Amino acid sequence: MNDPQAVIVGLRKMLVVKERESADLQDRVQELTAQLQAHRAPAAVRATSNDPRLITVDDALVLQEVGIYEYHHPLENAESYKQALADLRADVRQAVKTSEAIVVAKKFSFNNSLAEGRRLTSDLSKLMLRAYNAEADNCVRTIRAGNLDTAKQRLDKAAKDIEKLGAAMQMSVSPGYHALRTKELELTADYMMKAQEEREAAREERERLREERKVEQELAAERERLEKEQAHYRAVLQRLSTSGQDTRDIEEQLVRIADAIAQNDFRAANIRAGYVYVISNIGAFGPGVVKIGLTRRLEPLDRVRELGGASVPFPFDVHAVYFSDDAVTLENELHKEFGARRLNHANLRREFFFATPEDVRQVLAKKVGNLLDYNDSPEATQYFQSKHYWPASG
Structure with missing residues (x-):
């Protein structure tokens, strides 16, 4: 004891x-x-x-x-x-x-x-x-x-x-x-x-709201630009009509502007419409990783350029940008298709997948039909220019 x-x-x-x-x-x-x-x-x-x-x-x-x-x-x-x-x-x-x-x-x-x-x-x-x-x-x-x-x-x-x-x-x-x-x-x-x-959810919600505000501002600015252009052509049409000149070109321009305004208004009203994009960054993530995302921006490449900012060493390469009236559903279907290949299984809001651009192209083609513009090979200019100067790996 x-x-x-x-x-x-x-x-x-x-x-x-x-x-x-x-x-x-x-x-x-x-x-x-x-x-x-x-x-x-x-x-x-x-x-x-x-x-x-x-x-x-x-x-x-x-x-x-x-x-x-x-x-x-x-x-x-x-x-x-x-x-x-x-x-x-x-x-x-x-x-x-x-x-x-x-x-x-x-x-x-x-x-x-x-x-x-x-x-x-x-x-x-x-x-x-x-x-x-x-x-x-x-x-x-x-x-x-x-x-x-x-x-x-x-x-x-x-x-x-x-x-x-x-x-x-x-x-x-x-x-x-x-x-x-x-x-x-x-x-x-x-x-x-x-x-x-x-x-993390609050940070992503703030990012989503910033993105939504940018979309609203872009669409409002585009609506204002189109209305000014429409007013200009209407004034020209009135002058030409008064003088008895040919107005067919002006009328065609007014039809084009009216279509653009209708499309802009549709984008503003339909929050599910937007662009699904497929991008990669071989210098940051390697050759077998893509990001499948969605943006409602008027110019979708602006969003891609933002993603390739100071947080990654090289800009992203764009493989596809596809507009859809229901881009939300299309993006979700692609994420589900490649769900088992996610890089981050703990946070499903991270949209990176172990897949090649060709893998995504085949799935996307089955869902939306023939893709007229799709780039399988990344350009990665800065990456290839820089790789020569990297220290030799052990």
Whole structure:
């Protein structure tokens, strides 16, 4: 049976270690990251080991293991998770106040005294709780959606280590308290993921609204230009008619302008009309990746030029720009057709796919018929001009 004094010494050592870990957390993370990058192959071997004592801490490996994140406690929005966390932490504080966090033997005696035993177990329970909470707080501070399982393993290990140290006096972390702190980890990970999704959705919604405003401005400006042109030709028609000259060319121009105004008004009223485009960027994504998107802009290539801005090293190459009265449905059908080839399966709003322009052309042709203008091969002028100067790959 363990000596109580040795248990105290062991717990104090454990607490010092945990508190030092908390104080030096950022340094430890950087150090571990550097070590893992230097020893990636051994880390991959350890990640596949069945030894329960080994805990994978490489976030890249962990993310590959878990796949798409699944919520442990599905709630409506980030604010709901924030409130749930506040309620849970109130339960944690209550468990500590009512001494329900640590299981303590009722009849442990020290120096043949039950009173001394109660004082000793009371002091040890506080020390155990501080050590356990230090590890739990570390796990909460370092939690990310991808390393939740790792954090739970660390917390389970801390509870088991404390149980071993307290075995002589039948002391351990309460299962109920451990469940509360485990749930705290899950809710924290859920909250972070939901908050990230909401930030991404808000950013994309702002981008969508900016795009819609540009479309509205372009269509309004085009309507104004056409009306001015129409007024000009009407005035010319009136003068020619008065002087008895031939007005057939002017009448044809007025018919053309009226058709253009009708088309412009249709575009403004029908939010589903627009251009489906197929573009690639071999210098940024390689030869087997395309983006299939939609724009309602009056000049669709303006949108392509914006996408090829400072965020990518080379401009995009255009393979097809197809106008459709229901471009929304056409885009969705293409995305569905290539759904299994998405680059980003975690965020379906990212429209990049592992496919060649020829792959998309064949599908698009089946849906809309013959395509008069489609470029299978990317021009990629800047990419080919620059590649010669790149450093040789190892």
